Each structure stands twice: as C-alpha cells, then as structure tokens.
Amino acid sequence: MAKLSGRLVVGQSGGPTQVINNSLVGVIEQARKQVEVTDVYGSLHGITGVLKDDFVDLGQQPDSVLAGLRHTPGAALGSVRYKLQPEDYARIVHVLRSHQVRFFCYNGGNDSMDTAYQVHLAAQKEGYELYCVGIPKTVDNDLAYTDHCPGYGSAARFVAHAVRDSGMDTESMGPSSPVKIIEIMGRNAGWLTAAAALARQEDGDPPHLIYVPERPVDERTVVNDVRRTVEQRGHCVIALSEGAVSDAGTGEVDAFGHRMKGGAAEYLARVVSEQLDLKVRLDRPNYLQRSFTATLSAVDADEAYLVGQTAVTLATAGVSGVMVTLQREPGDAYRCTTGTAPLDQVANAERFLPDEYINAQGNDVTEAFLEYARPLIGPPLQGLVRLEHLPVPARAGGQK
Amino acid sequence: MAKLSGRLVVGQSGGPTQVINNSLVGVIEQARKQVEVTDVYGSLHGITGVLKDDFVDLGQQPDSVLAGLRHTPGAALGSVRYKLQPEDYARIVHVLRSHQVRFFCYNGGNDSMDTAYQVHLAAQKEGYELYCVGIPKTVDNDLAYTDHCPGYGSAARFVAHAVRDSGMDTESMGPSSPVKIIEIMGRNAGWLTAAAALARQEDGDPPHLIYVPERPVDERTVVNDVRRTVEQRGHCVIALSEGAVSDAGTGEVDAFGHRMKGGAAEYLARVVSEQLDLKVRLDRPNYLQRSFTATLSAVDADEAYLVGQTAVTLATAGVSGVMVTLQREPGDAYRCTTGTAPLDQVANAERFLPDEYINAQGNDVTEAFLEYARPLIGPPLQGLVRLEHLPVPARAGGQK
Numbered sequence: 092m093a094k095l096s097g098r099l100v101v102g103q104s105g106g107p108t109q110v111i112n113n114s115l116v117g118v119i120e121q122a123r124k125q126v127e128v129t130d131v132y133g134s135l136h137g138i139t140g141v142l143k144d145d146f147v148d149l150g151q152q153p154d155s156v157l158a159g160l161r162h163t164p165g166a167a168l169g170s171v172r173y174k175l176q177p178e179d180y181a182r183i184v185h186v187l188r189s190h191q192v193r194f195f196c197y198n199g200g201n202d203s204m205d206t207a208y209q210v211h212l213a214a215q216k217e218g219y220e221l222y223c224v225g226i227p228k229t230v231d232n233d234l235a236y237t238d239h240c241p242g243y244g245s246a247a248r249f250v251a252h253a254v255r256d257s258g259m260d261t262e263s264m265g266p267s268s269p270v271k272i273i274e275i276m277g278r279n280a281g282w283l284t285a286a287a288a289l290a291r292q293e294d295g296d297p298p299h300l301i302y303v304p305e306r307p308v309d310e311r312t313v314v315n316d317v318r319r320t321v322e323q324r325g326h327c328v329i330a331l332s333e334g335a336v337s338d339a340g341t342g343e344v345d346a347f348g349h350r351m352k353g354g355a356a357e358y359l360a361r362v363v364s365e366q367l368d369l370k371v372r373l374d375r376p377n378y379l380q381r382s383f384t385a386t387l388s389a390v391d392a393d394e395a396y397l398v399g400q401t402a403v404t405l406a407t408a409g410v411s412g413v414m415v416t417l418q419r420e421p422g423d424a425y426r427c428t429t430g431t432a433p434l435d436q437v438a439n440a441e442r443f444l445p446d447e448y449i450n451a452q453g454n455d456v457t458e459a460f461l462e463y464a465r466p467l468i469g470p471p472l473q474g475l476v477r478l479e480h481l482p483v484p485a486r487a488g489g490q491k
Numbered sequence: 492m493a494k495l496s497g498r499l500v501v502g503q504s505g506g507p508t509q510v511i512n513n514s515l516v517g518v519i520e521q522a523r524k525q526v527e528v529t530d531v532y533g534s535l536h537g538i539t540g541v542l543k544d545d546f547v548d549l550g551q552q553p554d555s556v557l558a559g560l561r562h563t564p565g566a567a568l569g570s571v572r573y574k575l576q577p578e579d580y581a582r583i584v585h586v587l588r589s590h591q592v593r594f595f596c597y598n599g600g601n602d603s604m605d606t607a608y609q610v611h612l613a614a615q616k617e618g619y620e621l622y623c624v625g626i627p628k629t630v631d632n633d634l635a636y637t638d639h640c641p642g643y644g645s646a647a648r649f650v651a652h653a654v655r656d657s658g659m660d661t662e663s664m665g666p667s668s669p670v671k672i673i674e675i676m677g678r679n680a681g682w683l684t685a686a687a688a689l690a691r692q693e694d695g696d697p698p699h700l701i702y703v704p705e706r707p708v709d710e711r712t713v714v715n716d717v718r719r720t721v722e723q724r725g726h727c728v729i730a731l732s733e734g735a736v737s738d739a740g741t742g743e744v745d746a747f748g749h750r751m752k753g754g755a756a757e758y759l760a761r762v763v764s765e766q767l768d769l770k771v772r773l774d775r776p777n778y779l780q781r782s783f784t785a786t787l788s789a790v791d792a793d794e795a796y797l798v799g800q801t802a803v804t805l806a807t808a809g810v811s812g813v814m815v816t817l818q819r820e821p822g823d824a825y826r827c828t829t830g831t832a833p834l835d836q837v838a839n840a841e842r843f844l845p846d847e848y849i850n851a852q853g854n855d856v857t858e859a860f861l862e863y864a865r866p867l868i869g870p871p872l873q874g875l876v877r878l879e880h881l882p883v884p885a886r887a888g889g890q891k
Contacts, residue, residue, distance in 0.1 A: 107664075167878050253783060256564045265569050265570065267572050378660050384873075385652050475563040476567075477563075482546070483590070
C-alpha cells in the first residue's frame with residue numbers, strides 16, 4: 092500500500108438527506124488531519140464537477156461553516172443524477188490527474204456507488220494511482236452490505252413523528268373524517284414506511300395499517316382492512332409506501348402519460364371513500380421526509396460523520412473500490428463500527444425489508460423490525476397522553 | 492354580577508392545532524382554583540357531548556396527564572364540526588341545567604364561536620343563568636378582534652421550517668429539478684402561507700415566491716414569475732396557499748365531481764412543467780401543519796394556556812357572550828395581554844392579510860408582516876449555512 096500524497100476530492104450525489112453534510116464535514120475534518128492529503132476539494136454537483144473541472148476549496152472553509160453544515164439540509168456541494176458515459180472516463184482521470192488528486196470520496200446511494208466504481212476502474216485502466224471510497228447515504232435504507240444507511244434514522248424520526256401526530260389529529264376528529272392516509276417515500280423498499288410504527292406507545296396508537304412494496308396490496312385487501320379497523324376503533328390511520336399498491340390498482344397517469352407520483356395514495360383514498368362511504372384525508376410530506384431538520388436524529392448525524400471520516404482514513408491508507416459500511420455490534424446496547432463492501436457489489440444490489448420484519452397479513456411490521464430500527468432514530472419521541480376515562484354519569488335523560 | 496357557583500363545561504371544536512390542549516389545561520387548572528367552580532367537565536366531541544349528555548370528569552385527571560397534554564396534538568376531548576339546529580337549543584339548556592352547569596367555555600374558530608353564541612342566547616331565552624366564554628383557536632389565524640389566534644404560531648413555525656428545509660433540498664438538486672411547490676393550508680386567508688417567509692436569513696433564501704388567496708394569481712403570472720426566478724437563481728421555491736389560484740386556473744375535480752383539495756398545486760405544477768419544460772416537485776404536508784409537535788412554539792403554547800385560563804376567570808366573574816382575545820402591547824419587546832370581543836361579532840367576521848403585508852406584485856410578503864409574525868413562532872430557527880465561495884482555478888482545460 093503506497094503512502095501516496097495528493098489532493099482529495101469529495102462529491103455528493105443523488106437525493107440529499109438531513110445528515111448528508113455531516114458526512115461532508117467528517118471528510119473535511121479527517122482530510123485536514125491526514126498528512127497524505129495536501130488539499131481537500133469539493134466537486135460541485137457530484138461527478139459533473141469533475142467533468143467540468145469545477146471544484147470548491149473545502150480546506151479553507153471557516154469553522155462556523157463546518158459547524159452549521161451539521162444541521163443544514165440539502166447537499167452543500169450540490170447534488171446530481173448523472174449516469175457516466177464511456178467517453179467520460181478518460182476525461183475524469185485527466186481532470187483528477189491535472190489537480191494531482193489521489194483520493195476520491197463519493198457520497199450517495201447505489202447509483203452513486205456505481206459512479207465511484209467506474210471512477211475506480213477508469214483510473215486503473217489509465218494507470219493512474221487513485222484511491223476511491225464510497226460513503227453510503229439514502230433515506231430509503233436500501234443499500235446492501237451495511238446494517239443501515241446514514242440518512243435513514245433522521246427520515247425515520249420525521250416519519251414516526253408525522254404519522255403519530257397527524258394520526259392523533261385524525262383520532263380526535265371522530266366520525267366526521269375517520270380515515271387518514273400518509274404517503275411515505277419508498278418505491279421499492281418499505282424501510283421508511285415501516286418506521287411509522289416507531290412512535291406507537293400502546294395498542295391502538297397510529298398507524299393502524301402499514302403497507303410496503305415488499306408485500307404489494309390490492310384495493311380489496313385495503314378496503315377490508317380499513318373497514319375492520321374503523322369498526323373496531325372508530326378511525327384508521329394508514330402509512331403507505333409510494334410503491335405499495337399492486338399494479339392492478341393504479342392506472343393513474345399525468346398529462347404526459349407518466350404514472351403520477353403518489354397516484355397510489357390518491358387512488359386508494361378514492362376507492363376507500365367510495366366503497367366505505369367514509370371521508371379520507373391525505374398527507375403527502377414528500378421531500379420534507381429527507382430535509383426536515385427539526386427531527387434530526389443525533390445517532391444518524393454522528394454515524395454520517397463517522398462514515399465520512401472513515402472513507403478518508405481508508406483512502407489515505409491505500410484502500411480503493413469499497414464503500415464504508417456500518418456494522419452493528421452484538422450486545423444489548425446499540426453500537427456501530429465501520430466495515431467495507433466492494434463498490435460493484437453494492438452498486439448492483441438493493442436491500443428490501445426481510446420477511447421477518449413484516450407481519451403475516453402484510454399490513455404491519457413486527458417487533459423484530461422495531462428492535463432493529465428503534466436505536467437509529469435517537470431518543471424516544473416525547474410521549475403523548477390521552478385523557479383518563481372518567482365518565483360523568485348522565486343526568487339529563489333522553490337522546491343519549 | 493352574581494357570584495354563582497356550579498359546574499364548568501369545556502368543549503373543543505373544529506380543526507385541532509398543535510397547542511389546542513394547552514387551552515384545555517389552562518381551563519382545567521384555573522377552574523380548580525376558582526371557588527365558584529364545583530366540578531370541571533369535558534364535553535366529548537364539542538357541542539355533541541352536551542347534546543348526548545356525554546361528559547368526562549376533568550377535575551380528577553392526574554397531573555401527568557395535564558403535563559402531557561401540553562405537547563399532545565389533536566383535540567383531547569375529541570372535536571366536531573356540527574352546526575346547531577334550532578331544536579337543539581332547549582336540549583342543550585336542559586342538559587346543562589341537569590348537571591348544574593353555570594360556566595361554559597368553548598374552544599374553536601368562528602363557527603365554534605357561533606355555537607358558543609347560540610348556547611349563550613339559548614340560556615338567556617330559557618331564563619337559565621349561564622356564563623359562556625369563547626376561547627380562540629385556529630392555525631388559519633383568520634379570527635377578527637384578536638391580534639392573532641393560538642395555534643397559528645406553531646403551525647407557522649412548522650411551515651417556515653418545512654419551506655426552508657425542503658427549499659434547501661431543491662437548491663442543491665441543481666437543474667435536474669429546479670422548481671418546488673409547497674402547498675400550505677388556507678382556502679381564504681394567507682396567514683399561514685405568508686409564514687413561509689419567516690425562516691429566510693438572507694436574500695435568495697427560499698421561498699422565492701409566495702401566493703396567497705387575498706391576491707389570487709392566474710397561471711400566466713406564475714409562469715412568468717417562475718421563469719424569471721429560475722433565470723436569476725437556477726431554481727425556484729414556491730409557497731402556495733390552497734386558495735391562491737384564481738378560478739380560471741383550476742378546473743380539476745375528483746371522481747365525485749368535487750373540486751380536488753390541492754388541485755391548485757397540482758394544476759400549477761403541470762402548467763409550469765409544460766410551459767417552461769422544467770421538472771416541478773410538490774410537497775403537500777396537509778394535516779402535519781396543524782399537528783406536528785416537534786416544531787411547537789413555546790410562545791404559542793403559553794398563549795393558548797393563557798386564553799383558556801382567562802376564559803374561566805371571566806366566566807366565573809359573571810361575563811358571558813364574549814371570546815377572549817390576545818392584545819399586543821405597544822413597545823419593542825413582544826408581549827400580549829388578553830381582552831374580549833362579542834361572540835356574535837367574531838362569529839360573523841373573517842380576517843385577511845391586510846394589503847400592507849403583501850408586496851406590490853402579489854408574490855411575497857412585506858417587512859411589516861415579518862415584524863408582526865416573527866415573535867409568534869418562538870425563538871428563531873437554528874441558522875443554516877452555505878459553503879463559502881472559494882473556487883479552485885481550473886487546471887484541466889477543455890470542456891469546462
């Protein structure tokens with residue numbers, strides 16, 4: 092392993108998270124400590140910053156900026172969704188070489204890990220010594236080979252808060268509007284929707300139904316589930332993954348003929364409303380799920396920092412072609428250390444909720460899921476209360 | 492004014508807020524202190540609890556419940572939307588008389604103040620001595636005769652956080668999805684949408700456009716505003732009131748022929764996307780705006796408590812037929828005291844954003860609005876940062 096020295100470039104890619112900039116600060120602060128790193132540069136808008144030779148100096152950022160980044164949402168370097176073309180490879184190596192860049196850290200989901208892998212391969216092919224390390228990030232929590240993804244814990248905390256609080260609102264409205272559907276991000280994987288269950292304190296707390304893409308439901312199942320829940324409790328709060336409704340149920344397209352984002356929630360709302368003659372209300376917080384910082388999980392923020400820091404330690408130690416992973420330590424107290432996984436394997440995998448995290452009926456999560464996810468969102472939410480049931484004996488007669 | 496003694500009934504009505512139960516606790520704790528009040532009862536689901544003789548004993552609730560209610564969303568007594576019928580009046584007086592109720596406090600918006608007024612009149616007509624006082628509450632902030640409404644401050648804090656954080660997410664995505672529309676509650680009044688401006692720290696911060704129902708816009712204006720903003724900044728974040736688009740622009744109806752809630756936001760998203768060929772993303776947090784407690788404003792919670800407490804003080808002092816109001820004291824430091832307004836006047840009025848709070852173009856708020864609203868959301872949000880502009884000189888040549 093060469094103890095090469097040179098510049099380090101870091102980029103952010105794909106959908107941002109609440110804690111994405113914690114990883115950036117982890118990279119910057121570790122890079123400043125490593126003697127191998129002569130300067131740390133940020134590539135603006137992901138890999139396109141490299142292609143365009145468009146970098147910002149991160150080594151000179153004031154401490155106040157680094158501190159502020161730890162609670163600033165959005166990708167501070169700008170993000171991008173760009174799939175590398177074969178003709179880009181030589182250009183990338185040329186630009187990195189021109190700046191004497193020897194270390195490349197790339198933060199994103201599996202598409203971004205593919206980009207990092209292509210950069211790693213391109214450097215190898217051109218015979219340019221470069222150490223490429225991926226940094227995981229996604230609110231979807233769908234990267235394989237890691238216990239969980241930085242970004243998931245904070246988004247999960249937001250979702251738990253949102254479903255619980257909006258669910259309490261629904262509960263209090265009585266029969267005038269007894270059904271609420273809250274649409275949660277996740278086309279293919281239900282991790283974030285499952286997190287809605289994390290705020291339940293007791294039996295009967297919202298959400299009453301959780302539908303995830305791993306067990307797509309048809310409209311008849313939903314209608315029956317809702318009918319039964321409303322009969323039992325008087326109301327029903329549903330956490331619904333964007334992708335949880337089987338194709339049979341969703342024919343909605345937008346003006347361009349594209350399937351509408353959120354078509355599933357609106358479709359189900361209409362079906363339940365028509366078939367059960369109940370008023371249904373919808374919440375679609377969409378991008379708030381990955382940006383709302385008032386519910387940032389400190390555990391998540393610290394782990395995002397850790398994986399950024401570790402990427403630099405690895406790259407400067409001569410490791411390349413891997414993504415940093417989080418490994419949960421055995422034992423009662425929650426603790427994660429870091430590991431690595433090959434970039435190409437991460438790029439080509441997608442991790443779904445395992446069967447044992449979904450109940451038999453496919454409309455809720457299991458205790459095993461709650462044990463997995465609970466430590467990730469930080470301290471428990473501040474508990475809610477209901478009035479004690481202390482009925483006053485009727486005195487007026489009639490009409491009761 | 493007789494110093495009558497008897498039971499006190501409190502009810503909650505209309506859409507809940509984050510702090511609605513603070514008013515309930517204010518009522519309960521003050522009622523316990525007043526020698527005139529023999530018991531304090533809660534009417535379940537607003538006025539229907541009275542009609543059905545369905546009360547819960549609030550005097551015996553444990554302290555832990557009262558403490559927990561101060562951060563519990565939803566109406567703890569259950570809410571209702573029910574318009575009193577003339578045949579209900581005698582029944583209401585009969586039930587209240589059967590329980591020796593002499594004090595009636597009712598918490599809600601202008602429809603609820605109308606209910607409280609009808610109860611006040613019915614008691615007078617039946618010759619039953621009853622003291623009725625209204626307690627204001629609405630996230631819409633549209634009640635007249637009060638500086639602002641309890642509930643508004645916390646909803647406004649949520650909206651400011653949401654638009655800022657989701658706006659930073661949009662800013663970081665670059666040209667791939669440069670336009671975000673965030674739909675805010677408010678069919679007739681733009682107070683809550685205007686609050687989106689409260690989180691701006693510097694010029695260029697989101698939101699870039701604010702549209703309120705007081706100045707309905709047509710699609711051509713919006714398209715021009717968005718085009719100009721994207722040309723100038725590269726992206727555009729819009730805070731849109733549910734009711735801000737003039738009728739010409741919204742023909743969307745649901746399967747039942749009803750105009751779709753949120754039709755305006757979806758319609759505008761489609762128009763902007765088609766006419767400017769830009770990707771538009773939508774956030775519709777809906778009921779989160781009135782329930783999400785992680786952004787509760789302490790000022791708002793304390794004022795909600797105060798108006799509940801004051802309602803009891805007034806009723807037990809022999810006042811009836813009024814709503815408690817908040818009166819802002821002159822001077823530099825923000826401070827509110829309470830006053831009263833006649834229930835029938837409140838019931839028949841609706842308060843809109845005054846002209847001086849909206850800019851000339853009708854696409855933003857003024858500094859006067861910010862001065863009005865700033866103290867209501869509690870301490871300033873934790874400030875965000877952007878990276879310092881420290882560009883690295885290009886070295887690679889070509890393609891820049």
